[in-house]
Amino acid sequence: MRFSFSLLKKLAPGKYTKENLVEKLNLRAFETVDLGGDVLDITVLPNRFSDAASHWGLAQEIAALYGIQRVNPIGLSTPDRKEVGMFSVRVKDPKLCRRYLSTYVADIKIGPSPDWLKELLEACGIRSINNVVDVMNYVMLEIGQPMHAFDADKIEDGLIIRKAKAGEKIETLDDIPVTLNAEMLVVADIKKPLAIAGIKGGKSSGVSLKTMRLLVTSANYDGTTIYNGARTINLKTDASVRFAHDLSPELAMVGMQRALQLLKEITHGTIYGTVEVYPKKASKKLLAANAKTISRLVGKQFSDAEIQNILESLGFVREKKLWRVPPFRTDINASEDIAEEVIRVSGYDALPAVRPAVALGVATEDELIVLKDKLRGFFKGAGVSEVYNYSFVAQDECGISPSGIFGLTAPVAIANPISNQFSHLRDNLAPGLMKNLRDNGRFYDEVRMFEIGKIFGKDSAGAIQEKTVLGVVIAAKNATLEMKGIVDALFGQLGLTDYIMPDLNLESKILNAKEALRIESDEHEVLGYMGSLHGIRHSAIAEIDIERLLKIVEEEREFKPLSKYPSVTRDLSVLVSRSVRVGEILALLQNVSPKLIQDVDLIDFFEDEKLGEDRKSITFRIVFQSEEKTLTDGEVDKEMAILTKVVEDRFDAEIR
């Protein structure tokens, strides 16, 4: 909000410079920027519009900060005529229009404003129109009370402040036709709406160069009504913004007095008596300011005298043991609010930094946070880098992972998306990761990335669920088997041994159906999936629900004694039909003599025409080791003979 430095200084006269004021306001009141010349941009906080969104209000702040006196701009004024003119005021809903003041002003001379007035308005970003309208705007800037002047000759009988009828129409001062709804307020006469209350005046009753008689009004409205109304018709005005912040009804009279004084000076009008509707007067607020309570909250000792000085400088008045809050300070309602006044006016720079006294306790982290840290550590070590993607995706990017793998049945739409590309919440991590693969493929031959993030979707009951998921993508030669190796290594690191990876057997747009696996716990709870990506060469993806993973991770590890006896390694090469899957032979080998076979690895694999049609060669390396004794060649030979026989029989294999 723009302010004039010279007007501030006029209302709070002192020896301070503009630079010093800017600094002081920044540190003790509001963010302030010097826009050059006479103009300051001061960000009045949303709870301070009632008292501080004006030069007069800020002058109170400045007076408190410099220990000076604020000047009251309003001299005593008595109306020229005691009678109120012929205009009545009726307020239909006093909850929504809490106070309404209206004054008839006759014999005005409309014309351009004096230069000082024009300049002030311009400094504050308002265009000069004519002396009447300019006075109204000036009062808003100086006092903080929005004002409105009607052309009295365009009004029949009097003013009625009522709710608009649904569909009621009005043309605003700046020629915009507006249709109102029944929640909005209008100022009307018996025939027609004259103004959208608190938001904008109407054209038909507006002040023009021909205007001779005025009805000057000053009102106080329910903030919510004005806020909602301005949003409904998408018309934000200086007045509506102020009213939306809920001003003090006390401000209405100050504004009216100041407006009449200026109209007298500038337009030489004849001022009549003011009509007022103010059924429920704002009650005065009395609060305690206990030095002990305030000091305890702030963490700095304040004496009663210090507190008294500060409150008095802000216009608080002592009443016995309590303090009367200035009527415009709608933000002050409790002891904490007073504590803020005390510390900010005395300055945060004087606040000491005090070591908190904390009972010794163990600082903990959510289990899921710990697991995420572990996963990140693992991937970093495995040469996989981390990316973050947006939680938003396009509709057609939902449901591309194997359907239902995470128990989500429908995607979640955003009611007010930023664009069609970001219309839904992601229900899998694949869209972002696949895009990352393509983008990075331009710069790297091999890409390995992971992401840990939330996915969202509706469950079968229609409730929105969010899950924390790990996604991994690899683009490299042999990506799919590398991915499988990564999953194995990861689970090994987490101490998980009992998991299985059967064929996926689920629909997915992004996977090659024959190269996809499901990742399950030994109790067949689905943890995720992995597989080769369809349409991106040499690439693979995996996604794992890490909240489910957390439930089955075995934290405790037990050390297994190292065998004292040497191991014996033998290789087994077999020729089998291409339809035989390595996994089946491997599983068999591992289960024949689990006590003696410590490890079985695939070390060679090839398919070649020379081997014969439909044949492939597979070589396993088998490590034998006993925990009880040194195995003799003879014993190992015997085991090998059994393995060979079993493989031959089961897979119609030819031993090489």
Place this chain on the structure above:
Amino acid sequence: MNHLDSIRSEAMQAIHNAADVRVLEVLRIKYLGRKGILNQAFEQLKDLSLEEKRTSGPVIQALKRELETLLDQKLQSFAAVAGTQLSLDISMPGKKVAIGHLHPLTILEKQIREIFKAMHFSVVEGPEVETEYYNFDALNIPKNHPARDMWDTFWLNQSEVKSENLKVKNDRLLLRTHTSPVQIRYMQAHQPPFQIIVPGRVFRFEATDSSHETNFHQIEGLMVGKEVSLANFKFVFQEFFKRLFNREIKIRLRPSYFPFVEPGLELDLECVSCGGKGCRICKETGWLEIMGAGMVHPHVFEAAGYNPREWQGFAFGFGLERIAMIKYNIPDIRLFHSGDLRFIKQF
């Protein structure tokens, strides 16, 4: 069998007698090469009976390994004698080791968590889909009031909630605009005194540019006790920034307004780029706006079921991206969600 035995003794003799490296290489090819004697022996297995295959195969394997070892040993002995002749050219570049890179926000978040944990703060998380109640109402942010306009919100179409995560029925759903709702959730489930921080992703409905994003991350904090004061807050953050930037760094507090705290304030950090002299980064002010904070508003304690006359405490929240941009000198907030490894691999 005899055949293999003779190969073995012949080879061992030859290796033993080898005069130089070249001879060794010839021997390696002769015995272990692709078409070497041992591979030929494997080939010949094909013509043998199954029984013979089973016995001979492993013997050939073993012999192969034995000869490999012998050759290596002999080679080493030459090297030892010849001194530098066979040593590595150590000026060659090191072999590249594949190491993954964590996202800068992960690295920073972890560092921040460590600092707070050292000050006895626990770390908790909360849901990203929130109810209007937790995101606004319980935090004393009034409906239909301009104060709520400080948070531009993404709304979801669904209003009815049955999810276990959310536990409130028939409230409008939204994407949390800050991590502050976790304050309420945590207080409802725990008794003070305590101190926590809450890292997490938040959402704002706004146009993106180099300093604004629709998805970003915050760290929320809350410390509640009988005597927890604003002066304690000042201490915690002097300490925090000293550790985060590894040096003494000035902070200053300014009055501000957030409906869920009173007094409310903003914390500025001395510009790390110019040291407070004024530069482009701090817009010539010498200070960087870092976070909002204040003493928990009594209404917030009431919403959480605490007696505000019994407890007091401070709350704060700051943007992780903002700190990362300052700390790592990153010019554009959109890089964080770009998935660009050229960016990630710098960390």
